[in-house]
Amino acid sequence: MPGPAGGATSHANSPAASPAPLGWLGEAARLRAEAGLHRVLRPRAPRAERGPTGAPALPAHGSLQPWTDGDLLLDLAGNDYLGLARHPEVVEGGIAALRAFGAGSTGSRLVSGTTTLHGELESALAEHLGFGSALVFSSGYAANLAMLTVLTGPGDLVLSDERNHASLVDACRLSRADVLVTPHSDVDAVDEALATRSWRRAFVLTDSIFSADGDLAPLAALHAVARRHGAVLLVDEAHGLGVVGPGGRGALAAAGLAGEPDVIATVTLSKSLGSQGGAVLGPAALRDHLIDTARTFIFDTGLAPACAGSALAALRLLTRHPDLPERVQRRAREIAAATGAPEPAGAVVSVVLGDPERAVSVAAACRDAGVAVGCFRPPTVPAGTSRLRVAARADLTEADVSRAVGVITDAIGRFPAP
Template sequence: MIYDQLTQDLAAIDQAGLRRRLRTLEAPCGPLARVDGRELISFCSNDYLGLASEPALIKAAVAGARQWGVGSGSSHLVSGHFAPHAALERRLAEFTGWPRTLLFSTGFMANQAILPTLVGRGDAIFSDELNHASLIDAARLSRAEINRFPHNDMATLEKQLAASTVRRKLIVADAVFSMDGDLAPLPELFALAERHDAWLVIDDAHGFGVLGEHGRGSLSHFGLPASPRVIYMGTLGKAAGAAGAFVAGSETLIEWLVQRARSYIFTTGSSPLMACALLASIDLIEQGDARRQQLHALAAQLRAGLDGTRWQLLPSPTAVQPIVIGDNRETVRVAEELFARGLWVPAIRPPTVPAGTARLRVSLSATHTEAMVAQLVDALKELQ
């Protein structure tokens, strides 16, 4: 039977050490998690600034629910675009320095709006090989020719661009690579986009709120302008502590997405109460230099504590601090040993990362303490 094939395929996943496990949390998102009645220190979350359970956001969400209700009732273009949505789009544009922004329910949907709406058959996409799955899927949906270049390899990218004779070119990259924690060379990418008259799409899911002046993101970090050829995507469910995403760009670019982006047009608008919470979040991000300093200090503590041990971290200047182990089963074993010690660190395996590079992904938050990081360092030293 066709159903039996699923059982066999699941068995193969088990054999390869690739079975994922769904855990249910019994406490709000924060540095301390409760799973199956156990309290653990969590190094899993992308809540980099510790805003997911911030009282100011909760208060704004409750007030938003009382005033605007829970659901939006329709797509943004029918009757689902409320005053808080419009206010948040204006606030994000002001904060990031772009003429206009457009809200989406998820970053995945935002990326699926950008690429297929800007390029198609007869065009070409130039994509870093370590880009997020949402960008990979969006590139496939566009039906444009896809050219992958080795991670952060600007020489290969330039050769690909120079050799291409298509009508429209689009370069796309994560700003912060979520499984490595390193940065894309955005100044070089921008220079190549200028030289070859290409769009440049930047996915700043893990940089927005953390990098740049007052957390304005990776373009601010590198001092790059809000150019009309750049399309900037930021997510609101990581450092911003809530949910959703936004695309920032020129007036013309955003209006084109409003008119043509299927993942915007044909979906129900996000809850207005979420927009209310996010308006409070942007204020805290802008005022959050102390939180960002705490993140940098914790990353330095972790790296210093593991220096000279078996556990070598990838060269990451961000809140994502990966420890590459390589073997799938060994990575799972170490993660389980840490879990038994009250430390929750996810084991990341293919296809999320390339084969042979399974790793522990340590994700730091400004709400972690030095004592929590010291506990993780001590446990890893015990497991050498």
């Protein structure tokens, strides 16, 4: 409204009244630092060329080299569960795609961003995981957003496990559905909600293996409840592909649920397959629906050909060497047993330390001693459960595991619980 002189009234909280409208960011940073929640980027340097490390060779396809950063840092922080990100065949798959198609996909999948490699990868993923079709996205995050947002709308019900990945949480927020967050792996809570709430269509949403805790969702029980009520089970297999199930076909395959008409899965290509990207798997009708309606497919630049080529090469390696999942599981069990962590369902070993500053200090001490481990703090995990997240890999030797366990246990002992 006009001011006393006919001009506009200046409000104390308007941008024009503040010389530093983003000044609050400094205070927010200070509060995060005080709570032990400040995060730092740590760029990886390129690995120097060198000879074999003595790591055991996989049959018929060359040796795996588990060390990074010039033999100084053993990486147990990343998600390269099968140790394939640097495998010669996987690297060459990306290089060949670069030469054939160029550096970028040049546009969305519907315009110019689909190559023959994308189609080959989608067919191979669907066959390996036991589904009728697959559609590849630029990331697993984009795949999860697409999966839920194209299936749901007002009047629908989504039951989401409280420990689901952030991409699933964000998908729920965009779904426009009625979302109920259920206690972790609580099948009875899901059953009760489906029985007592009104809904047009209902979906039970869960990770297969949870990224922070490393535990397995009760997929068979969740599916039984969902089917009894006419709901659909949606499962993120990001940490299941390549790690669990026969030949690394995932937790759904292990539970006998792959390809069921009321089951939909997503995967990421950035973990066991050592590349980048994601995919949604389900019946052919779902693929058609995604192509026509998924905003993260229609409006996003397609997955780079090099990523598609590398992922396809990794998937072919996994198919040829179905023993790789057992290798990574065995290493994870060894690390868990030696550090007192719960036995993992897959590659993720969760060493809960409680206090975020303690977790940061222990992780830093591990890194200083030559072993990189993940450090998970709120909001990634609940308050009071800050932890080391140790990712096992199939290419680790017994000496690697012994070294890692010694470093981790020593670092924990140097920083006792407050």
